[in-house]
Amino acid sequence: MIQKELCRIISQREIAADIFELTVQASLVRQINSPGQFVHIRITDALDPLLRRPISISSFNREKEQFTMIYRKEGKGTTKLAAMKPGMELDILGPLGNGFPVEEMEIGETAVLVGGGIGVPPLFELSNQLVAKGVKIIHVLGFQTESAVFYEQEFLKNGNTYVTTVDGTYGIKGFVTDVLKNLRFDCIYACGPTPMLKTLEQHYLDKRMFLSLEERMGCGIGACFACVCKKADDATGVSYKKVCSDGPVFRAGEVVI
Amino acid sequence: MNRLNVELPGLNLKNPIMPASGCFGFGREYSEFYDLSVLGAIMIKATTIEPRFGNPTPRVAETDAGMLNAIGLQNPGLNKVMAEELPWLSQFNVPIIANVAGSLEEDYVEVASEISKAENVHALELNISCPNVKTGGIAFGTIPEVAKQLTRKVKEVSEVPVYVKLSPNVTNIVEMAKAVEAGGADGLTMINTLVGMRLDLKTGLPVIANRTGGLSGPAIKPVAIRMIYDVSQAVSLPIIGMGGVQSAEDVIEYFYAGASAVAVGTANFVDPFVCPTIVEELPVLLEKLGYEHISECKGRSWKEHGQITYHRA
DSSP: OOEEEEEEEEEEEEEETTEEEEEEEOGGGGGOOSTTOEEEEEOOSSSSSOSOEEEEEEEEETTTTEEEEEEEOOSHHHHHHHTOOTTOEEEEEEEESBOOOGGGOOTTOEEEEEEEGGGSTHHHHHHHHHHHHTOEEEEEEEESSGGGOOOHHHHHTTSEEEEEETTSSSSEESOHHHHHTTOOOSEEEEESOHHHHHHHHHHOTTSEEEEEOOOOOSSSSSSSOOSEEEBTTOSSSOOEEETTTTOBEEETTSBOO | OOSOOEEETTEEESSSEEEOTTSSTTSTTGGGTSOGGGSSOEEEEEEOSSOBOOOOSOOEEEETTEEEEOOOOOBOOHHHIIIIIHHHHTTSSOOEEEEEOOSSHHHHHHHHHHHTTSTTEEEEEEEOOOTTOSSSTHHHHSOHHHHHHHHHHHHHHOSSOEEEEOOSOSSOHHHHHHHHHHTTOSEEEEOOOEEEOOBOTTTOSBSSTTSOEEEESGGGHHHHHHHHHHHHHHOOSOEEEESSOOSHHHHHHHHHHTOSEEEEOTHHHHOTTHHHHHHHHHHHHHHHHTOSSGGGGTTHHHHTTTTOOOOOO
8 A cells, every 4th residue: 555654854965976775754654565666755745846756665674664775866855855954854755566476486597687777676675585485596787887886785695796887987898788798597576777678678688577667756656657568468559557556566578678 | 503514516625625637646645644525625646548648757847925826637547437436535534536537528427427426526627727748738728619518518517516617828817717607607716737848957948848848836925826816806616726835825715816716736746745734724714714614705805895906008
């Protein structure tokens, strides 16, 4: 069930250039059913910015009723959010959408978790849950440059972690796909920019693969039809999925990306 | 004491608050948050004969105190709305206002004829003002004679009263209102969105794939208030007002301008509970302002001032 809740900020810190990690106290944590779900945050009561901001859940703790988000300070909404301090309250709607299916993996199988930039955060909770289940994990995390890299140590605790940067200032120079071609695995879970997801889909359609899509959203709950994408097996030209409420995670090949 | 009940053609409303078409789907998503029976009515998403996918994405962009959208009338088509959405909505004690759209005159006529037969559809909202489709929509809503003709045709087949949704993207909205009144309209809903645009700082290109979109939200409220103020004095049709409504205070302002009921659009995206919250807060605000019933607010902006209209250049 989706809740609308005023959540107190527990902590907020900048973990890379313009990348913030924000933890809040929220009973809505009890409603989270899979890694990769997101919340919709109203940053101010004022009219600007007017709309909520969708931000993915990067980890949560049911007992403490807390969850953590990692976001990039970019526009006026996230700039305001980044200035908020512990003790302040946020109007949060969630959990929203359908996340990554952990149940698709058997014990002893190998999953590769592929993240690009600000697509990396939801993979962290996924990683935690897959490790707890006994699944072998490889992380391949791509960033633009050294100053944008975050959570490498956290991911390393769960398994092998390759970090790439486009400009080669940290880790392996290049893209996540350059690393991927040298790896053996049973399943891909990915979140990142659309070109990255497209490339993965083209090269690994023979694998089990789950992709988290991003699209500009309005309501976040499926009512406004802003974030639709076409279904792949669409004979009529009008069948669709909503990224916010049917996704954001889809099985590769299910929708046109 | 019920301070909120309103009687309009075809509509016996327990309160004058309803979600606006296109901002509420067919109600399913919001029914997860509250009992839809608390609403005065529901204006469902525009329905066309055939299913429509709508425009490419991105379809929305935020603006200062507002948003642009270019969804493009995405809907599952008349048959599915009749077979699935309207029967599902009948579990709630709430009248439905069906928004009717099309590309050609006969499309409107066919949808109106069929959808008005549904038991819970108590009125139609004729969408001659959608700015985001290439044919139909606003093409019918900017030429008075064309709007009048379409209204007349739809009136001939509709089994329920017909409200015409006016576009603000015209030089003279009073002229449009008079035309559809002459065409036999039972009421007006106004305003639809204002055509707008946003450009990306890095690429210089439009943010929305359709290039232009319809501006909604608090930013357009003063435009809607002015238009309702003008139109309500020029025609004798009841007006359901809309455009940036987010609070009980906004509702009163719309009534002052001349509206008889008010629809809430964009604010549903900001706060899914906004409609029931307004319904709860309205009686308290009326009490505070010294009104026994909301109808006392209607047209106060001009009624008590001897119908002075300020002429614009």
